[in-house]
Amino acid sequence: MSRPVSDRKEWTGFQESRPYGAKYDLRSDFVMVYGISDDLEERIAGWKEKGYIIHLMTGVSWGEYQIYLYGKYDGRDHWDEAQTNRAGDQLLHGKDVPYMVPTISFSEYLAAGIKRAIDSGAEAIHLEEPEFWVAGGYSEAFKREWRIFYQEPWIPPHESPDAQYRASKLKAYLYYRTLDRLCAQMKEYAEVNYERAIRFYVPTHSLINYTQWRIVSPEALLVNMPACDGFIAQVWTGTARTRNVYKGIREERTFETAFLEYGVMQELVRGTGRDMWFLHDPIEDNPNYTWSDYKVNYEDTVVASLLHPYVNNYEICPWPRRVFEVAYPKEDGKGKEMIPPDYATELLTVMHVLRDMHRHEEITSDEQTDGIGLLLANSAMFQRGDVDLQSDDGDFRYDGTISSLILPSEHHEEMLNWSAFYGLALPLVKHGIPLRPVQLDNLLHFPGYLDDYRVLLLSYEFMKPEHAGLHQVLSQWIREGGCLIYVGDGSDPYHGVKEWWNQGARAYERPDDHLFEAIGMGRRPEDGEYRVGQGGVIVYRVHPARLAETEDGANWVRESVKRALAMRGDEEPLREKHYLQIRRGPYVATRVMTESLTDQAVTVHGSYIDLFDARLTIVSNPVVEPGKGSLLYDLEAAPEQTSAVVISSSRIRDEEPVVKGKFQFVSEAPAGVIVSTRLQLKEEPRHVIADGHEVIDRSWEPGSRTLLIRYPGVPEGTLVTVIFEKG
Structure with missing residues (x-):
């Protein structure tokens, strides 16, 4: 049944490249029709007919863009715009699907496809994954962009830290330029031709993941782009299961990593007025895991996202067809199997629970220490390059493909190591402290951005401040009562890149020299605790990566936060729990x-x-x-209700009060999935009818006055009638 969209909110949505299918019709608020292929208009019409608000999502760095690549769009071959590594290999997402250098020409090609979506009634556009691999920077297109931007001959990124840093800054700028151009151009197109507003969003991995995976993206730059309306935080098992080191042990820590990833995405938009959806994926891009593995990790990402209370919009699934219509390995390794029925039901329950989150602004946390942050900047992505991207034996070359990341090897493990960040973050999260990764780049643009923070951890050994004014903001925050914990020994070779701190008459060897001088501590304070105004600074001259290697390192992080709180005069100690x-x-x-x-x-x-x-x-x-x-x-916190749906793995509509001994509602769910619905009723009913058939699978819980009923899902809606009296 189609429904009007004018009175609907876009709390949840999903993306799908296939035409409408009843088995993966999740009954969310909107659908992101994926890709600008020839059948775009037909696919939009199919989903719109089912009552969905229509968005378009398409890749801004990769996609099925062979028409453009092979010269069928404008008569010119564009393979020179494929991202290319030092060895001359093009970085591919799949066959004939390279990661692109975002040229002006490429943005014009994307604009033509986006116009078709606007012409077909799309209300929002999502330009997905603006990604430039650190391993890239060697294509002819990038060399041209370097010469235009820097007005000098191209320098191979591997030649020095400065060349790598500058190459990465250019990569971020190029995707910012493309997104800014497309968003502004297409908004004007919609206003001129249809007198309606189009919204633009950027689905993007977290700054944490991009830095760990050695990818450059605009991230914080986009918050200041006028035509960007918000983001989707692409956090899921595939990003969060990337192994990291804690107390010397490298292993998967999906929950902790996801918690930090969602956290930095929340902080990206906090106080900016931009929208944010948190993504969850019931499986992941790697098809080699079992359903039980997917389930455990999915639950971890869901819980991790809910622990960040300032976001209540969700992308409930990318590619639902591959969840509900594709088989994955069995536990015994013998063949494959479709999604277990109970997992399918659980997924739908969670998806509809997520849609309900926006109604509950009352948030309480269980006795925790809030106001602790770890500063993180875009520039962390700029210094993940290596002078030589080959191993000593020359047998392995990191080519920047998705397959390279999901297939483990010792080479990959070391290249993806980012202990400098995790050495500061994990000791706190592991002890129940809701650490927030704080977007350093936002400090200058949003007044009061640090007001909620009491203690901040900072290191310039894995990132750099991109503006001197950041230190003035930090200095004022400290003088007004904040406490800064600075960890760093000055050993990072990227301290020497040609940047603001080492240029001009008052040059500084390292950016922290300027920081401490701005605070009033001199350029190079030693280890120790320093009182500054109403706040203070703790300095520890060690590389933060060392803190990930031992239990003593983890303990130091927690003890330093305790000392920082004491310096502030906080009466409550650090509340550690498991x-x-x-x-x-x-x-x-x-x-x-x-x-x-x-x-x-x-x-x-x-x-x-x-x-x-x-x-x-x-x-x-x-x-x-x-x-x-x-x-x-x-159940004790829920409002008292005489007859109502409490929880369902379906979308409930047309719920009516009890009239003449009957209670009715309509339940929408993908075809073939068993729906579980729990009702709160004044008494056990005599009959429950679903589309004319008695519901056999039901059970009454007298203590809670709730009834569980189970029945097959129908996208158009199942009419459920609960009968209390004899006919």
Whole structure:
């Protein structure tokens, strides 16, 4: 059944490149029709007919753009615009799908496709993944852009840290230029031709992931781009399971990494007025894992995202067809299997719960120490290049493809190592401190951006400040009561790049020299604690990567935060615990850590519906084990209702009050998925009818006065009638 879109909000959506399909019709608010292929108009019409708000999503750095590449668009071959590494290899996302150097010509090609989407009624455009690999920078197109931008001959990025840094800054600028040009041009096109406003969004990996994976993207630059309306935080198992080091052990820490990734994306837009959707993926790009592996990691990313309360919009699934219509390896390795029915039901439950989050602004957290941040800047991406991208034996060359990242090897592990960041971050997250990665680049543009922070950690060993004015903001924040913890020994070779701090009459050897002078501490203070105004500074002259290698390093991070709070005069000590928890209205999300204070489980006291259970089981005082997360609906916190749908793995509409002993609603869900719906009723009903058939799979819980019913999903909607009296 189609529904009018004028009164609908865009709380949740998904992206799909295929035409409409009933088995992956998730019944969200909007659909991002993916790609500008020849059948674009037909695909838009198919999804619009089903009542969806239509967005377009297309890749801004890669896509099925063979028409452009092979000269069929403008008569010129454009393969010289493919990102190319030092060895002359083009960096590919797939066959005939290179990552592109974003030239003016390429942006004009994209504009032609975007116009078609606007002509077909798309209300928003998503330009996905502006990505330039650090390994690139050797194509003829990039050399041309270097000469135009720097007005000098091209310098190979591998020749020096300065060349690498400047190449990466140019890469970020080129994608900013393309996005700015496209967004402004297409908004004008929509206004002139249709007198309507078009919104533009950028789906992008987090700054943390791009830096770790050695990719350059505009990130914080886009917050100041007038025509950019917001972002999708592309955080999922594939990014978050990238291994990192804590106390000398390198392993997957999906929850902790996802928590930090969602955190920096929240901070990217906090206070800016820009929109943000958090993405979740029930599987990932690597098709070689089992459903049980996907499920555990999906739950970790969902809980991690919910712990950031300033975001309540979600992309609930990329590519739902590959979730509901593609098989993946069995547990025993013998063949493949389709999605387990219970996992399919659980996914739909979570997706509709996420759509409900915007209604619950009342947020409470379980006795935690807030106001602790770790500063992170765009420039972290600029210094991830190597002078020589080959191993000593010459057998391996990192080519910057997705397949290179998802296939583990010792070479990849070392190249993806980013212990300088994780050495400061993980010790706090592991002990239940909701650390926020704070976007350093935002300090100059948004007054009061640091008002919520009491303690900030900072190191210039893995990033650099791009403007001297940042230090004036930090200095004022410290004098007004903030405490800065600076970690760095000055060993990073990128301190010597040609930048503002080492130019002019008052040149500084390193950017932290300018920082400390701006604070009033002299250029090169030694280890120690320093009082500054109402706040203070703690200096530790060690490279932050060393802190990831030992337990002593992790302990130092936590102890330094304790000392910083004491310097501020805070009465409450650092509250360390082995879990993170948040309550958003009746929803309670909890994650219990491993490698923490204790290996004990955590009991969540009360009566709840388990939202990670396909049957929406009622549980009393549920126990969450270390390394696990939970998402619960608190029956005691929920409003008293005589007859209402409490939780469903379907989208509920046309819910009516009890009339003449009957209670009715319509339930929409993908075809073939078993829907679980739990109702709160004044009494056990005599009958439950779903589209004319008695619901057999049902159970009454007298203690909570709730009824669970289960029935097949129908996208157009199943009419459910609950009958209390005899006909």
